[in-house]
Amino acid sequence: MYKIVFLDADTLGDTSLDPIRERGELTLYPRTQPHQVAERIADCDVIITNKVLIRQPEIDAAPNLKLICVAATGVNNVDVEYAAQKGIPVRNVAGYSTESVVQVTFMHLLNLFGQGNYFDSRVKDGTYTREGLFTDLSRSFNEIRGKTLGIIGMGTIGQRVAQIASAFGMRVHYFSTSGTSHCTDYPSVSLETLLKESDVISIHAPLNATTKGMLTLEHLKKMKKTAFLINLGRGGIVVEKDLAQAVQDGILAGAATDVFEQEPVPADHPYLKVGERLLLTPHIGWASVEARQLLVEKLAANIY
Numbered sequence: 081m082y083k084i085v086f087l088d089a090d091t092l093g094d095t096s097l098d099p100i101r102e103r104g105e106l107t108l109y110p111r112t113q114p115h116q117v118a119e120r121i122a123d124c125d126v127i128i129t130n131k132v133l134i135r136q137p138e139i140d141a142a143p144n145l146k147l148i149c150v151a152a153t154g155v156n157n158v159d160v161e162y163a164a165q166k167g168i169p170v171r172n173v174a175g176y177s178t179e180s181v182v183q184v185t186f187m188h189l190l191n192l193f194g195q196g197n198y199f200d201s202r203v204k205d206g207t208y209t210r211e212g213l214f215t216d217l218s219r220s221f222n223e224i225r226g227k228t229l230g231i232i233g234m235g236t237i238g239q240r241v242a243q244i245a246s247a248f249g250m251r252v253h254y255f256s257t258s259g260t261s262h263c264t265d266y267p268s269v270s271l272e273t274l275l276k277e278s279d280v281i282s283i284h285a286p287l288n289a290t291t292k293g294m295l296t297l298e299h300l301k302k303m304k305k306t307a308f309l310i311n312l313g314r315g316g317i318v319v320e321k322d323l324a325q326a327v328q329d330g331i332l333a334g335a336a337t338d339v340f341e342q343e344p345v346p347a348d349h350p351y352l353k354v355g356e357r358l359l360l361t362p363h364i365g366w367a368s369v370e371a372r373q374l375l376v377e378k379l380a381a382n383i384y
Contacts, residue, residue, distance in 0.1 A: 225249035230278030233285030287314035
């Protein structure tokens with residue numbers, strides 16, 4: 081029976097871990113600090129980590145280690161090359177959160193276009209009641225039908241976003257960050273065209289050498305002043321201080337992000353000073369109940 085150690089079980093919330101328990105003797109640590117890793121994995125066969133770093137020193141600290149499981153898609157927190165040298169497989173989980181990420185994307189898109197937070201506050205602060213009119217026309221909003229959605233990163237999630245956007249009557253085009261336009265269902269365009277012609281841009285690309293810092297203030301200035309930017313990819317794809325400035329200065333009509341270069345977001349982050357036109361969620365895109373349940377099932381399936 082495997083000795084399994086989950087180093088940051090808090091990252092899965094209240095999701096049942098019974099499928100993993102069926103694979104061996106499971107020890108859970110809600111959170112693990114770097115100095116605690118070596119002691120906690122000393123006699124384990126399997127490590128499960130979401131964000132805890134597993135580098136060469138940690139791998140060497142676990143002489144019985146047979147498998148490293150990452151409770152996420154990305155494996156950048158594990159020294160994969162060194163693990164391979166030691167004959168230790170590293171298995172991640174892909175495809176578990178597509179519908180969850182897409183849903184949060186449209187939550188932000190519809191809120192940005194429909195001014196949902198603003199109108200909610202007008203009712204709750206009593207303004208709607210005091211003004212005595214059956215409707216509130218203090219701020220206009222636009223329909224998404226007929227608008228152009230530009231997607232950065234046309235993988236599984238990007239394609240699903242495109243399908244739903246099309247059902248809303250939006251026009252869709254995309255920019256391939258890899259340079260390979262493998263999706264033929266929608267037109268592939270240059271980044272320049274995407275920026276200039278889109279009414280909303282939605283980011284669903286991975287963070288790598290090509291995408292890191294790819295959207296600067298100069299890029300954002302090429303967008304329409306009425307346009308929105310949504311980031312459900314990775315925080316580092318957009319230069320964060322530049323996006324904050326673009327929204328504050330009216331270069332963009334608004335933006336929304338679920339991801340940050342540093343997570344959790346620092347208390348002095350420039351996003352926190354922008355106000356209502358920048359919608360922020362705390363990296364929840366992946367985390368629907370159904371997505372977390374599927375993640376656990378796939379984690380368990382990786383332990384064999």
